[in-house]
Amino acid sequence: MRIRFRLLFLALASGLWAAHVPAAEPAGPAGMVKTLQGSVTVERAGQRIPASAGTPVLVGDRVRTGHDGSVGITLRDDTRLTAGPDSTLLITEFRYNPNTSEGSLLASLLKGTFSVITGLIAKRSPENVNFRTPTMTLGIRGTEFVVDVKGEAD
Amino acid sequence: MTRRPVLILATLLAGCAQVTERVVLLPGPDGGTGALSVGTDRGETVLAAPYAMVEIKAGKPSAATSNAEQVRDRYGALLDAQPPQPRSFVLYFHFDRIDLTTDSEPVLARIKEALAAMPAAEVLIVGHTDTMGSEARNDRLALRRAEVVRAALIAVGIPPSAISVSGRGERDLAVETADGMPEPRNRRAEIKIR
Numbered sequence: 001m002r003i004r005f006r007l008l009f010l011a012l013a014s015g016l017w018a019a020h021v022p023a024a025e026p027a028g029p030a031g032m033v034k035t036l037q038g039s040v041t042v043e044r045a046g047q048r049i050p051a052s053a054g055t056p057v058l059v060g061d062r063v064r065t066g067h068d069g070s071v072g073i074t075l076r077d078d079t080r081l082t083a084g085p086d087s088t089l090l091i092t093e094f095r096y097n098p099n100t101s102e103g104s105l106l107a108s109l110l111k112g113t114f115s116v117i118t119g120l121i122a123k124r125s126p127e128n129v130n131f132r133t134p135t136m137t138l139g140i141r142g143t144e145f146v147v148d149v150k151g152e153a154d
Numbered sequence: 155m156t157r158r159p160v161l162i163l164a165t166l167l168a169g170c171a172q173v174t175e176r177v178v179l180l181p182g183p184d185g186g187t188g189a190l191s192v193g194t195d196r197g198e199t200v201l202a203a204p205y206a207m208v209e210i211k212a213g214k215p216s217a218a219t220s221n222a223e224q225v226r227d228r229y230g231a232l233l234d235a236q237p238p239q240p241r242s243f244v245l246y247f248h249f250d251r252i253d254l255t256t257d258s259e260p261v262l263a264r265i266k267e268a269l270a271a272m273p274a275a276e277v278l279i280v281g282h283t284d285t286m287g288s289e290a291r292n293d294r295l296a297l298r299r300a301e302v303v304r305a306a307l308i309a310v311g312i313p314p315s316a317i318s319v320s321g322r323g324e325r326d327l328a329v330e331t332a333d334g335m336p337e338p339r340n341r342r343a344e345i346k347i348r
């Protein structure tokens with residue numbers, strides 16, 4: 001009897017989960033390395049994998065470039081992340097449903113130089129796309145908003 | 155309600171005495187500029203103009219403006235390393251068939267050209283039909299349309315593992331019609347390459 005209750009609870013919980021979280025594709029790569037120069041490694045589950053064009057990038061991967069390195073990654077929602085030499089970035093979160101363009105992206109830019117061209121998640125729900133640096137949190141705002149620039153606080 | 159891609163440059167300058175971090179908002183590929191909020195523990199600034207930037211000096215954010223030349227000088231190599239822009243194409247088919255319309259043949263050729271120039275290209279092909287015939291039949295037809303495009307791309311050397319195909323039948327019409335309506339613009343395959 002107790003077991004049956006627990007199963008029922010689990011079913012309810014997963015129903016709630018499905019209702020509140022936008023459906024995302026089953027876990028797969030978040031993106032792929034497209035362009036690459038010099039030394040680039042992907043750190044995954046404690047392993048260091050030398051990257052090359054075509055290397056998949058997964059949630060949780062830490063991508064590092066060497067002194068002579070640069071890497072360009074295209075995520076599944078068309079976001080393009082590029083890192084210059086001596087850079088480290090971490091794909092903290094990525095969910096994407098290609099049928100609805102719903103999803104979320106959080107990447108941590110830990111060290112180095114980066115360029116970002118936002119993709120379809122930012123178009124659909126800009127509030128779900130964020131980048132973190134050691135001192136800044138960058139959030140996408142839609143172009144249709146009226147902008148109030150506060151300037152420096154304090 | 156068109157939202158444009160937002161281009162951001164972020165620099166983390168470890169060891170630099172003055173500026174330790176910098177973020178610059180760039181004009182997008184289509185000339186428009188998005189907007190970016192920059193939050194720190196001292197508050198939030200919104201960047202909305204091209205080349206608007208925030209620099210962190212001694213832990214404090216300060217807003218300033220860069221320009222195209224400065225960005226080119228500092229970050230030219232970085233911008234040159236960006237992956238190519240993903241592209242989308244549509245191929246059209248004859249009624250109830252899996253062969254392309256004459257107009258779509260050159261589009262297929264352009265897809266092949268574009269793919270040849272893309273490093274580690276991935277291809278997503280989604281087949282569609284109009285509303286003539288049963289849903290089940292249209293699901294099969296849509297998938298066969300996607301598969302015929304896939305075969306054409308494999309024939310020019312795209313690895314099968316880089317191509318994903320699906321069929322949406324009549325469930326995702328380009329042009330809304332009643333059921334049982336022939337509509338050439340719905341007999342299509344959408345091809346996304348990145």
